[in-house]
Amino acid sequence: MADQDLVTVTIDGIGVSVPKGTSLLEAAKQAGVLIPHYCYHPGLPVAGVCRMCLVEVEGAPKLQIGCATPVAEGQVVRVNRSPEAQRARQGVLEFLLINHPLDCPICDQAGECELQNYVFQEGQARTRYTPTFAKRFNPVEDFGPDILYVPNRCILCTRCVRFMDHVAGEEVLNVSERGDRAFIGIHPDRELDHTWSGNVVDLCPVGSLLSKDFLHKARAWELDKTPSICTGCSQGCNVNLDGRGHTVVRVRPRPNVEVNRYFMCDLGRLTYRSMNRGDRIEAPLIAKGGQLHAVDWDHALARAADAMRGASGRAVVLASPSSSNEALYLAKRLCEPFDFTGAVRAEQAGEEAPLPGVANLALRGERAPNVTGATILGYTDRFDAAVEAAAGAALVLILDESLEGVSGDTLAKAGTVVYLGTALPEVARAAGLVLPVTDVAEEDGTFVNRDRRAQRYAQAKPGPGMARPAWWVLGELLVELGRGEPFSSATEAFAELAEHESAFHGLSYARLGWGGVVLEERAQAEVTA
Amino acid sequence: MGYPHKPHPKETVVLSECFGDRDARSYDGWIERGGYRALEQALGMDPQDVITEVKESGLRGRGGAGFPAGVKWGFMPKKKSKPHYLCCNADESEPGTFKDREIMRWTPHGLIEGCAITAHAIQAEITYIYIRGEFTEPITIMQQALDEAYERGVLGADAMGTGRQIDMYVHRGAGAYICGEETALMNSIEGKRGNPRIRPPFPAAVGVFGMPTTINNVETLASVPHILTRGAQWYKSLCRSNPKSTGTKLFSVCGHVTKPGNYEVEMGFPMGELIHELAGGMRPGRTLKAVIPGGSSVPLLDREESETCVLDYEGCVEAGTMLGSGGMIVFDDSADMVYQMMRIARFYAHESCAQCTQCREGTAWTVRILQKILRGEGAMTDLDLLLDVGEQMTGKTICVLSDSCAAPVGSAIKKFRGEFEAYITGARQAVAALV
Numbered sequence: 001m002a003d004q005d006l007v008t009v010t011i012d013g014i015g016v017s018v019p020k021g022t023s024l025l026e027a028a029k030q031a032g033v034l035i036p037h038y039c040y041h042p043g044l045p046v047a048g049v050c051r052m053c054l055v056e057v058e059g060a061p062k063l064q065i066g067c068a069t070p071v072a073e074g075q076v077v078r079v080n081r082s083p084e085a086q087r088a089r090q091g092v093l094e095f096l097l098i099n100h101p102l103d104c105p106i107c108d109q110a111g112e113c114e115l116q117n118y119v120f121q122e123g124q125a126r127t128r129y130t131p132t133f134a135k136r137f138n139p140v141e142d143f144g145p146d147i148l149y150v151p152n153r154c155i156l157c158t159r160c161v162r163f164m165d166h167v168a169g170e171e172v173l174n175v176s177e178r179g180d181r182a183f184i185g186i187h188p189d190r191e192l193d194h195t196w197s198g199n200v201v202d203l204c205p206v207g208s209l210l211s212k213d214f215l216h217k218a219r220a221w222e223l224d225k226t227p228s229i230c231t232g233c234s235q236g237c238n239v240n241l242d243g244r245g246h247t248v249v250r251v252r253p254r255p256n257v258e259v260n261r262y263f264m265c266d267l268g269r270l271t272y273r274s275m276n277r278g279d280r281i282e283a284p285l286i287a288k289g290g291q292l293h294a295v296d297w298d299h300a301l302a303r304a305a306d307a308m309r310g311a312s313g314r315a316v317v318l319a320s321p322s323s324s325n326e327a328l329y330l331a332k333r334l335c336e337p338f339d340f341t342g343a344v345r346a347e348q349a350g351e352e353a354p355l356p357g358v359a360n361l362a363l364r365g366e367r368a369p370n371v372t373g374a375t376i377l378g379y380t381d382r383f384d385a386a387v388e389a390a391a392g393a394a395l396v397l398i399l400d401e402s403l404e405g406v407s408g409d410t411l412a413k414a415g416t417v418v419y420l421g422t423a424l425p426e427v428a429r430a431a432g433l434v435l436p437v438t439d440v441a442e443e444d445g446t447f448v449n450r451d452r453r454a455q456r457y458a459q460a461k462p463g464p465g466m467a468r469p470a471w472w473v474l475g476e477l478l479v480e481l482g483r484g485e486p487f488s489s490a491t492e493a494f495a496e497l498a499e500h501e502s503a504f505h506g507l508s509y510a511r512l513g514w515g516g517v518v519l520e521e522r523a524q525a526e527v528t529a
Numbered sequence: 530m531g532y533p534h535k536p537h538p539k540e541t542v543v544l545s546e547c548f549g550d551r552d553a554r555s556y557d558g559w560i561e562r563g564g565y566r567a568l569e570q571a572l573g574m575d576p577q578d579v580i581t582e583v584k585e586s587g588l589r590g591r592g593g594a595g596f597p598a599g600v601k602w603g604f605m606p607k608k609k610s611k612p613h614y615l616c617c618n619a620d621e622s623e624p625g626t627f628k629d630r631e632i633m634r635w636t637p638h639g640l641i642e643g644c645a646i647t648a649h650a651i652q653a654e655i656t657y658i659y660i661r662g663e664f665t666e667p668i669t670i671m672q673q674a675l676d677e678a679y680e681r682g683v684l685g686a687d688a689m690g691t692g693r694q695i696d697m698y699v700h701r702g703a704g705a706y707i708c709g710e711e712t713a714l715m716n717s718i719e720g721k722r723g724n725p726r727i728r729p730p731f732p733a734a735v736g737v738f739g740m741p742t743t744i745n746n747v748e749t750l751a752s753v754p755h756i757l758t759r760g761a762q763w764y765k766s767l768c769r770s771n772p773k774s775t776g777t778k779l780f781s782v783c784g785h786v787t788k789p790g791n792y793e794v795e796m797g798f799p800m801g802e803l804i805h806e807l808a809g810g811m812r813p814g815r816t817l818k819a820v821i822p823g824g825s826s827v828p829l830l831d832r833e834e835s836e837t838c839v840l841d842y843e844g845c846v847e848a849g850t851m852l853g854s855g856g857m858i859v860f861d862d863s864a865d866m867v868y869q870m871m872r873i874a875r876f877y878a879h880e881s882c883a884q885c886t887q888c889r890e891g892t893a894w895t896v897r898i899l900q901k902i903l904r905g906e907g908a909m910t911d912l913d914l915l916l917d918v919g920e921q922m923t924g925k926t927i928c929v930l931s932d933s934c935a936a937p938v939g940s941a942i943k944k945f946r947g948e949f950e951a952y953i954t955g956a957r958q959a960v961a962a963l964v
Contacts, residue, residue: 048727049884051925062924068727091921095890128914133897156883175722175883178705180893182883 009075018071025053025066033079036089036118038096038205039157040067043262043358045166050157052092052118056082063088086122093123099136099180100206101152109207111220115155138183144192146212146266147201151183154208160184160200167263167357168194184208195353195363198266202252211250213269218244226460227254227514229447231322231440232268233364234371236449238514239264241272241441241460248272248441248460256515259453263355265363275441275461279423282465285434292434297466297476304433305480307416308334313394316386316414317342319379320400321368324445325454326493327420327437327470328370328377329501331397333483334474338395342379343386345401346371364450369440373448376503376519390414399470400437403427420470437470438463444490445471446512448519455516456509534788537807541767543755543777544748545793548635554670556677559638565683567754571646572691577607579650583753585761587768587775592618592709592746593823593853595774595842598753604733605651605741613653614742616718617644617750619660619667620702620709623824624876626856628779628791629747633660633667636751637674641697643750645684646757648695651743656697659714662704672699706880710928711744713882724882725928746854748779770797774841778855782808785815785861797844801836804859815861819944823853825873826933828940829860849940866945867952868960870938871899877934888931891922895938902952905959912942912949 005020009027016031026042028035038050046068053066058076063085066077079085096115104110138151161173161184172192176185186192192200201211223242230237230251237260242250251272253264284300285292295303315338317331323344332342346366354362371381380386387406390396394415403425411417411430419431422439442463448454463469471493478484487493491509498504503519511517533549536542546562547553553562571579584599605613617640621629632640644656658675660668675697678684688695700718702708708717712726715737736742756764756776768775774796780803783789787809794803804810804817811817820835821827828850830838838848845852860869878892898915901907919935926932942949951957 046727047884048927049886051885051887054925065727088921088925091925092886095886095894095921098890098894129894130897130901133901155886156889158884178707178883179878179881180883180889182889 007071007073007075009071009073009077011077012079012081020071022071023067024055024057024064024069024071024075024077027071028055028066028077028079035066035079036122037067038114038155039159041159041203041262043167044159044162044203047158047162050092050155052089054085054088054092055079056085089118089122090124093119094127094129096155097123097127098129099152100155101135103153106216107153107207108210108215109153109204109220113207114205136180141186143186143209144197146198147192148210148212148215149184149186150208150210153206154184155206156182156184157205158184159203159205160209163200163203164192164194164197167199167355168196169356170194173200195265195267196263196355198269199253199263202262211269214250218242218249223249224460226441226458228440228457228460229369229449229455230264230268230271231369232265232271232367234366234369234450235260235362235364236369236447236451236453236455236516237264237268238455238516239268241275243441243460246461248275254514258515259449259451259455260361261358263358263361265353265355267363272441275439277423280464280467281421281424281434281436282467283436284466285424287432292429297468300433300435301473301476301480304416304418304435304477307418307432308395308477309481311394311415312337313415314339314341314389314392315395315397316390316393317379317397317399318383318386318390318401318403318406319344319374319398320402321346321366321371321374322440323370323374323399323470324443324490325370325373325377325448325504326445326490326497327399327474328374328379329497330471330474330478330493331399332378333500334397334477334481335395336483340378341386341389341393342374342377343383344368344371344374344379344381345383346375346381360451366450369449370447372450372452373446373454376448376452377501398428398431420473422467435473436463436465436467437473438467442467443469443471444509445469446494449516452519453516454504454507454512454519456512456514534790537792539798539802539807540793541777541795542793543767544632544636544639544751544779545791547639548631548791550635553636554638554674556638556674556681556683559636563758564638564754565642565689567757568642568645568649568683569689571649571757572689572693576650576652579646579757582761583650583756586756586764587761587773588749588752588756588764589774589842590746591748591752591778591855593623593826593851595852598745598749601733601745602647602651602743604731605743606733609652611740612655613651614737614740615644615648615651615653615656616711616714616737616742616744617656617658617747618709618711618714618744619658619664619671619747620714621664621747621854622661622704622706622709623826623854623856624873625781625783625821625858626824626854627781627783628855630664630667631779631791632747632751633664633671637667637671638678639754640671640747640751641674641678641683643753644697645688645695646753647743647745647750648697649693653743654694654696656695657700657718657737658697659700659702659708659718661702661708668699668701675699705882706876707882707928707930710930713928714744715742722882724884727927752776767795768797768841769795770839770841771843773843778840778852780840781854781856782859783857784859785812785864786810786859787812794840796841798840800830800838800840800857803840803857804835808859811861815863817859818862818864819860819866819941821850821858821937822855823851824856825858825876825937826929827851827853828936829944831944865960866941866948867899867903870941871896871903873937874899874934877930881930885926885931887922888926888934891918891931892934894918895922895934899938902949903960905952905955907949907953909950909953911953912946915939915942
């Protein structure tokens with residue numbers, strides 16, 4: 001910032017210095033003043049059509065729109081302190097409500113609706129629109145696999161049109177008709193089925209574009225938002241898990257200008273489904289007489305430690321690329337007395353689907369969040385070789401791996417097989433010990449995305465039954481083996497990881513924050529050396 | 530000349546000299562009448578000198594805003610780094626305005642000449658003449674003249690044998706009023722929806738296809754050859770009142786006059802004379818009630834105001850209105866102002882591009898309130914509501930379409946409030962409001 005030209009403006013009496021070329025609206029945000037707006041969105045080209053962000057600029061003959069007016073040195077701007085601007089905004093709200101059905105009680109957007117919010121904040125209590133005048137009516141339209149368009153609620157901010165035209169690069173939406181008859185139209189032979197089209201639902205400031213998947217599932221005010229990282233691919237999009245009770249009901253993008261800006265793909269939006277699966281392991285299981293029996297944690301941990309104590313030889317860790325760095329690190333540490341081989345399955349599971357309007361943002365072919373983290377921590381992607389090596393290993397530790405294509409015979413040939421997992425695939429029943437762990441929505445942890453950015457995710461709901469985070473299970477095993485102190489939180493587990501793994505040196509949960517930190521390149525050289 | 534009427538002695542015929550003269554339409558006919566001499570002269574001049582000459586003449590935009598043409602041309606980059614464009618705004622859609630149509634019908638080569646001179650002045654290679662889609666006859670005539678001009682070497686890669694490239698195309702609009710707004714016109718030429726753009730950037734920096742562009746009205750461009758051949762001083766002398774308004778102006782007089790038509794008079798001509806003498810005055814037994822002087826988009830004047838109004842940019846502003854496009858709509862005492870305002874508002878509600886909230890919703894709301902009043906269901910508060918809605922629609926949008934709806938309606942309520950109240954109180958019988 002220091003080498004940029006800064007311009008100082010006063011907004012509602014608050015002085016603020018911003019880079020030259022910044023819009024009044026963005027400058028006001030810096031000053032802590034929210035200029036109400038509809039059509040403006042930082043991730044889209046400016047349209048300047050809703051006229052909601054009209055502000056008074058001293059010396060200008062008329063009100064100016066905050067979204068398209070750049071700051072000028074010494075400018076004095078009034079937003080909430082200008083009766084004229086307030087009156088103009090009231091006017092816009094009154095105009096917008098002319099054709100807007102007040103069906104908030106059945107509208108999915110209610111509670112997070114910008115029209116509702118601003119009307120509540122500064123609109124007039126009553127409309128002067130004659131109640132006998134008919135409101136514009138158009139039937140609900142099916143725009144695509146997951147998107148409904150409710151034209152009656154539309155305020156024609158054109159965010160969706162601009163997203164499809166300029167960000168997704170697929171010109172399927174338009175404004176059809178003119179005047180108050182206008183509505184958002186769709187190409188007659190096309191559907192809104194772009195991999196990134198779900199963003200139009202987030203962008204819509206009102207309940208006009210709706211997700212069929214989320215339709216009538218929950219009211220916005222019932223949802224708890226938890227910052228998380230999308231597990232759909234190695235891009236590492238920042239997301240919020242919206243949960244109601246013990247269920248995650250939707251995943252929405254969380255802005256991170258460095259990673260995903262304001263967007264996420266439709267595949268990522270569906271990842272919440274696996275967080276609500278019902279076939280979870282809820283208690284530690286021990287093999288006894290050819291059958292698995294539920295036991296308590298003390299019993300299970302003691303049994304595992306017994307099996308490991310004194311053993312030597314090869315240890316193989318088959319880890320899921322969705323395992324957290326903490327779990328991967330502790331699994332490796334657990335294997336320190338052994339000859340360690342760790343592997344993850346890093347395969348191109350699908351086509352890469354970029355979002356053309358944002359540099360370096362795509363649904364990646366590698367459909368797992370933490371392959372890079374595993375690589376940095378010393379795990380290889382030669383999964384099949386690791387499976388072969390498992391056959392004669394003294395210890396095989398499985399970290400929620402799907403075990404697809406791994407035969408039970410392989411595991412039977414190994415010494416001790418410990419399976420830490422969320423669900424129990426048939427093959428895993430061959431393990432002597434099954435320990436239930438939590439999934440991404442049920443624990444704190446970190447992933448490293450494909451651009452080496454270490455990012456945190458937080459717990460959104462409790463795990464099922466006795467399931468515990470993998471870092472806790474592995475930490476307790478180390479304690480049981482007399483090789484460490486227990487961790488009371490993921491923060492502590494990460495602190496130990498950061499201490500021992502050079503790539504993570506100097507990092508902590510506090511340092512990572514919610515935007516993440518890119519691991520420096522030098523670190524990898526040290527690790528591989 | 531008040532074609533199809535004979536020219537009135539008080540007219541100053543410059544642009545309309547050849548109106549009604551079929552022979553002037555052809556290249557040869559135009560040459561006989563002294564055509565293309567101005568272009569030849571201009572191409573021999575430095576572009577900057579042409580701009581200076583036009584600046585000196587005081588020629589102002591005839592499309593409605595009245596911005597000095599030479600100054601506008603001066604906004605174009607002097608050092609050319611990109612292609613430059615000239616757009617001729619022939620999307621004459623303003624209700625009550627029909628002057629550009631006549632210019633194109635009778636003197637197509639005059640317009641081509643004006644465009645070519647301007648293209649030279651602003652260093653534009655390509656000129657688009659954007660004609661509204663309904664103008665089928667002017668489009669045919671312009672296209673024929675354009676083809677002829679290319680055949681005779683007036684235009685093309687080697688315009689008039691000077692080695693300069695001047696290309697010109699007729700672009701047919703699809704009949705949207707809003708495409709007469711300069712930035713909407715540019716979008717329309719680009720093949721996009723005709724929505725006005727936010728400014729800045731202004732067209733002289735980022736115009737059609739993102740290149741520096743100048744847009745001028747047909748009448749403005751058609752005046753340019755006359756300025757070059759007869760000189761800026763002569764043009765400046767065509768002024769009866771304020772020296773800031775120079776030259777002649779074509780007024781399209783329509784409505785309740787006995788001789789509606791185009792009349793070309795010097796700037797500063799009294800409106801009263803134009804209506805009562807040139808346009809033949811009111812029909813027998815009728816008296817003047819009101820005039821909207823600049824198409825339908827400006828505040829209207831009542832009888833007294835219009836009879837004292839001086840027809841130039843400043844005179845109209847002084848009278849509380851604007852010169853606009855020069856489309857004068859005259860109402861006599863038989864006119865129902867409430868109904869007329871409803872019709873005007875309906876036009877704007879139909880033509881609103883739907884971008885800005887105030888315009889999209891406000892124009893339609895205005896129509897509904899006026900229709901309610903006409904049905905006899907209005908309340909006195911509706912009048913204040915109309916004024917307040919009008920205020921919200923003024924000066925808050927990208928273009929001036931919503932202002933154009935609010936201006937006549939607001940002025941009618943102020944000047945003819947009694948007529949609105951008569952509907953509300955029931956003193957006047959309700960009418961079917963749906964056209």
